[in-house]
Amino acid sequence: MVGNLPAESTSFIGRSGELAGLGGLLERHRLVTVTGPGGVGKSRVALRAARQTEHRYPDGVWWVELSPLRDRDLLAATVADAFDVTDQSLRTACEALCGRLADKHALLVLDTCEHLISACGHLIGELLQASPGLTVLATSRQALGRPQERVFPLEPLPVTGEALTLFKARATEAVPHLDLDDPARAAAAAEVCHRLDGIPLAIELAGARLKMWSVEQLAVRLGSRFDVLADAGVASLPRHRTMRTAIGWSHELCEPLERLLWARLSVFAGGFDLAAAQDIAGGGPLPACAVEQVLAGLVDKSVVRTRLEPSGRLGHRMLDTIREFGLRWLDELGEAPDVADRHARRFSRIAHEADAAWMGPGQLDWYVRLEAEHADLRTALEHLLATDPESALDMAATLWFVWVCCGRLREGRGYLQRALDGCPGPGPHRAAAVWALGMCAFLQGDFVIAHRLGEESARAARDPEQRLRAAYLYGGSVLMPGDPERALAILDPALAQDTGFSPGRALCALARIFALNNLSRYAEASDEAVRLRDECAARGERWMRAYADYMLAAGALALDRPAEAAAHARAMLAGKRLLRDSFGLAMGLDMLACAVASQGDAEDGALLLGIGRECWRTVGKEQMGAPELAAVRERCERRARAALGDGAYASAFGRGVATGLDDGLALALRGGSARGPSPSA
Secondary structure, three states: OOEOOOOOOOOOOOOHHHHHHHHHHHHHOOEEEEEOOOOOOHHHHHHHHHHHHHHHOOOOEEEEEOOOOOOHHHHHHHHHHHOOOOOOOOOOHHHHHHHHHOOOOOEEEEEOOHHHHHHHHHHHHHHHHHOOOOEEEEEEOOOOOOOOOEEEEOOOOOOOOHHHHHHHHHHHHHOOOOOOOOHHHHHHHHHHHHHOOOOHHHHHHHHHHHHOOOHHHHHHHHHHHHHHHHHHOOOOOHHHHHHHHHHHHHHHHOOHHHHHHHHHHOOOOOOEOHHHHHHHHOEOOEOHHHHHHHHHHHHHOOOOEEEEOOOOOEEEEOOHHHHHHHHHHHHHOOOHHHHHHHHHHHHHHHHHHHHHHOOOOOHHHHHHHHHHOHHHHHHHHHHHHHHOHHHHHHHHHHOHHHHHHOOOHHHHHHHHHHHHHHOOOOOOOHHHHHHHHHHHHHHOOOHHHHHHHHHHHHHHOOOHHHHHHHHHHHHHHHHOOOOHHHHHHHHHHHHOOOOOOOHHHHHHHHHHHHHHHHOOOHHHHHHHHHHHHHHHHHHOOOHHHHHHHHHHHHHHHHOOOHHHHHHHHHHHHHHHHHHOOHHHHHHHHHHHHHHHHHOOOHHHHHHHHHHHHHHHHHHOOHHHHOHHHHHHHHHHHHHHHHHHOHHHHHHHHHHHHHHOHHHHHHHHHHOOOOOOOOOOO
């Protein structure tokens, strides 16, 4: 099925009636919000309901976890990430997302909206208006307040039925041979569920305690704790009080070092591994060498959960309700500023390590890691923007490759502009930040701004590498609108510097090859493209190497060697697919379409143009507004239309659009045929 629903981490128990009711609401209404207190199971029920109804949505079910997000201005971009909308145009993220979903019949699940109520309500309203086939399922502790919203209040589990079943399941997971049919134990288990009001998270936390106590001991201790709170007159809604009490009780029963680690780990917006926990949470009474053992205790108590990350590493994370409690405790300890500083320093250091390694063999591994840790990169940047503007400027500039190479131009442009506004005067990081901002503008097709920032970065450049990067930006800003002679006049003096291989030199070499092709100096362009590709290959670099393959394809096509051009275009697509570089994929698909059509297969050429059109839709501005890139696509379309006729061309093109990007790339890379059944059949 199409979509990105996460796997369920534990067995799902009960809720058949709620799932049936929720499924019915989703069939009749376009916006349904599951509400309830923290820990009642909103996310689990929404996930199960989405999985049960995904057959209704041919364009997929898409899950967006909002708990790590704190900046409401990044909400639309976060949702766009789920749909792989790497729009690089000057449109807003909301406009790009509306455009992408306009003709889709899909289900969007927004999990944990309560801290972004107004922003979520506004975005949902825009999406529902733009996309008649879209349905939205939200989870929140309160309703979103939209006119078309149907609220589904989720109650706790019945204490004598499903709550008891859940407790027994978690109890036997903690103590595999535990006999809960014994009358005394059964009565104690029922008392535990009654005390916890049937709230699933509270029951799971209690079940983890059976590694230490009997069921009877658990019931007695839990009862004493709740009686004390009731006598103290804790003022709140009963179920909210129950959840806070259960978490607080679990907190009190932790060892002192476990409580300290719980608080310090709550600074992570996303997941973390052992090394990160040791780095951030180690210190004072909890040395780094002791973190592993203490963390194991929190895992045993279900405070921290484990999972296998996409990178293959064992990761850890906290549920939102648990993290919120930890953050409050961290603040009470007076450690919040220090731990947030440590967190920001760690991720700033990671940014520098990734930057230094980006043009080498670890590029793909860094891409996977930084995608997984993106929520914490954002958290670190936000903290530095508020507390240390110069360090924020340094980090935002250092992450240039995330913004430029990994499809986050709009987000990068926002962070870089904020960081520059916070440091208006001269400084050690200004040149790098101005260049990175210019690169974002350049790849968005905003060549006027890119030209101005290229000039500024050239004036501010302090070393040969900065001068090379500035030359690429300045030269590219005149090259892409159509002035290759002037671009060479800017690029050649910079390349005359003997600096060795670097990002700046590789970028300038790439721009020079593009200019040479534009001037019909194909032999020179081919020789230089081969050198650049081989240099990248020798270092294990992929992102730049793929663009060298594109230049080789362009030269081969211009010299009427379409089979050679197709081979280079497929090599480019293979590299860009690994990094999900949508801009590069769109360029490569256009080039491959033209090469295939030039070999006499107009139908496959039209199909590939259709696949490419869908990819350009994720990018935003087609062909980046560059005449040379547009010419590739126009040449292919003319050739295919002439060979097929308008009707057959439209049919093949439409099948390409309907194929979808992932299936389309697989088809393009294996050299499949457009003939046969429609991919959507």
